[in-house]
Amino acid sequence: MEIVRIGLDLAKNxxxxxxVDAQENAVLRKTLRRDAVAQFFADLPPCIIGIEACSGSHYWAKVFTDIGHEVRLISPQFVTPYVKSNKNDRNDAEAICEAISRPSMRFVPVKSAEQLEIQAVHRIRQRLVSDRTRLVNQIRGLLAEHGVVVARDISRIRHALRQIADGTYAQLGDKMVDLVCDVREELCELDHRIAAYTKRIRDLFRSNEMCQRIGRIEGIGPITATALVAAVGDRTCFKNGRQFAAWLGLVPKQRSSGGKSRLFGISKRGDRYLRTLLIHGARAVLRKAGGKSDARSLWIERMRDRRHPNVVAVALANKNARIVWAVLSGRTEYEPALSA
Structure with a gap:
């Protein structure tokens, strides 16, 4: 039995x-328990193994690669069209096996242990920031019911909570003041935890040479640089910078037919977190570009004359993504004079 390609549907247990063999005949259909997976694949000759990119997929990719197999991680959205009839785990495994055989299929980069550690720091920090945003929105809504309206800026809510705790707002009852004091303590704790994770990211940035190189690009700081390095595993998965930008969802969505090309807003595919960081970084560059005479600032000013600022920010984020790919794939230094 010669197996050339395997589709593996992951689960908890x-x-x-x-x-399939070289003639695309199904020669293996098997159900395995988790503790038997590693040994089963260790006994097989080297082949191509396809796995949906999900929780635990990078771990199993490393296990199978160490055994000698070639692993291809694939996005679940690219597997769905190949599922026949009803959806179940066995049909999913068959669909994965079929999907990874397509010559034009795009695969998810396999991450190293270091990348997964950096990504874990970002994920926890991102969750803490979300928790803080929810807390601020909740207390603003509760205060509004008592006639205390606070601007959305987080520094304003901190100032307002401090004033309420000091007894400045007489219209608030004792119970409400006690609640505000509790919220203020919780907000302070979240601020301290976020600051601690931000410091970890800055330490990772200083200790990683790849992060240092792309951190020299205008609009990319320590947080964005480390997030990009953590997300981009094997850079050979992208043929060029445009494909990398498309993977980040920074290219127009296209619906063309009958020879008519129709382009819409950005596709917003890929990692929303990375895309958000790049666009926010681009907005920061736009605010400082006025009055400068370097090539990039002049390009930004020309774009501003004819397009909406949001479009210019996305265009700059797209440009930065392509520069990141060029710097990482070529292992070269960033040269601002060539970035316009």
Whole structure:
């Protein structure tokens, strides 16, 4: 039995395996428990193994690669069209096996242990920031019911909470003041935890040479640089900078037919977190570009004359993404004079 390609459907405890030979005949259909997976694949000759990109996929990619197999991670959205009939784990494994055989298929970069650690720091910090945003929105809504309206700026809410705790707002009852004091303590704790994770990211930035190189690009700071390095594993997965920008969702969505080309807003595919960081970084560059005479600032000013500022910010984020790919793939230094 010669197996050339396997589709593996991951789960917590029960894994489905579907394998084909060189003639595309199904020669392996098997259900494995988690503790038997590593040994089963260790006994097989080297082949291509396809896995949906999900929780645990990078771990299993490393396990199978160490054994000698070639692993291809694929986005679940690209597997769905190949599912036949009803959806179940066995059919999913067959669909994965079929999808990874397509010559034009795009795959998810496999991350190293260091990248996963950096990404974990970002994910926890991102969750803490979301928790803080929810807390601020909740207390603003509760205060509005008592006639205390606070601007959305987080520094304003901190100032207002301090004043309420000091007894400045007489219209608030004792119970409401006690609640505000509790919220203020919780907000302070979240601020301290976010600051601690931000410091970790800055330490990672200083200790990583790849982060240092792309951190020299205008609009990319320590947080964006480390997030990009954590997300981009094997840079050979992208043929060029445009493909990398498309992977980030920074290219127009296209619906063309009958020879008519129709372009819409950006596709917003890929990692929303990375895309948000790049666009926010681009907005910061736009605010400082006025009055400068370098090539990039002049390009920005020309774009501003004919397009909306949001469009210019996305265009600059797209440009930065392409520069990041060029710097990382070529292992070269960033040269501002060539970035316009």
């Amino acid at each position: 029960i894994f489905e395996v579907h394998g």
